[in-house]
Amino acid sequence: MAKGIGKETKSAIKSAKKTKKTATKTTKLAVFIPCEVVDGETRVAGTPETIKNLVQHGLAVYIESGAGECASISDQAYIQAGAVISKDTHALYASVDIILAVNPPTLSQLSSVKAGASWISLGDVHAYSSDLLSTLLEKKITFFSMHGIPRISKAQSMDALTSQANIAGYKAVILAAQELGKIFPLMMTAAGTLHPAKVVVLGAGVAGLQAIATAKRLGAVVEASDVRPSVKEQVESLGAKFIEVPFDKDAEAQGGYAKGASPEFLKRQAEEVSKRVAQADVVICTALVPGKKAPTLVTEAMVQSMRSGSVIVDMAAAQGGNCALTAPGKTVVVHGVKIIGVNNIPATVPVHATQVYARNVLAFLLHLVHAGVLKVDLTDEITAGSLVTHNGKLVRGEP
Structure with missing residues (x-):
């Protein structure tokens, strides 16, 4: 040897x-x-x-x-x-x-x-x-990819994607809170009331659900969107509001992963999401489709509609980004909105x-x-x- x-x-x-x-x-x-x-x-x-x-x-x-x-x-x-x-x-x-x-x-x-x-x-x-x-x-070479571990009960202890996504979802909210010029929770002070931050989470997979839970723990008002109807109950169980859009059939792939949505659904979703994004202080983007470029969920027009000082954390940056203006690996300010495109969020923890x-x-x-x-x-x-x-x-x- x-x-x-x-x-x-x-x-x-x-x-x-x-x-x-x-x-x-x-x-x-x-x-x-x-x-x-x-x-x-x-x-x-x-x-x-x-x-x-x-x-x-x-x-x-x-x-x-x-x-x-x-x-x-x-x-x-x-x-x-x-x-x-x-x-x-x-x-x-x-x-x-x-x-x-x-x-x-x-x-x-x-x-x-x-x-x-x-x-x-x-x-x-x-x-x-x-x-x-x-x-x-x-x-x-016998090459095993931890990406391919199936999401089944007996493989839970081996599921590296889930363990890393949990950490990334948490840290994405912390990054947003650090960059936002506001506090997340409602605060009553002698000088008046400070209203809670409004957070929109796009994608309610493992990372998205952890982002929702973290934002709620910090006291934010949270709304979330996803192409899969099965996650609505999970989102609401964490105290967030689910953004209702008529669903595509078969939007969920085997193993719980999201499939690519139809153009019609994406148009309907964009209309509903754009209303929330315009009012949001923070947008957390988590939507990924295995083997494909990340879907664009936040357009430049939507970024323009956001208040100056708002923050977008694009967790899909390495796969092209859910935001049309994301610069992978960089933090940029466009139209007064700070867009964070960290490629490897788990590595920050x-x-x-x-x-x-x-x-x-x-x-x-x-x-x-x-x-x-x-x-x-x-x-x-x-x-x-x-x-x-x-x-x-x-x-x-x-x-």
């Missing part, structure tokens, strides 16, 4: 084998957690809690030095959990069996990964470049985003590993749903 590894890592691996008393004699799968290379990424795929669990299950765990720094996890904390820390990433990529990451591999990373290895991370298969897919196939993601990855990996072997069972819906490439073939198991 250590063939081609530098002296520093060879020594670390030798030492680790002596000290890992909890590992079984027959299980020697090697797992590597690298530093993330995407700009702005602060999360990491493992915590001391999950590393300890992996070691107890007989896996050897190697972590790139500094991988947990942005999530406030020191190398020493990983070492105490049973991991081996190394800076020799090229050697580890070339020798380990499984790589756990937050983001899909880059071509540079794949150039070092040994043929036949497994990679587990987030990643929308529809966004992969042809070069990336070709390299995954050429090197026979690195400690908890890492904590829940690492637990999701742990649950998924332990689901795959049996008796020291990573098994690819395509009859298992969790495995089949998340598998993108395997043994030189493109599977594309995402919704």
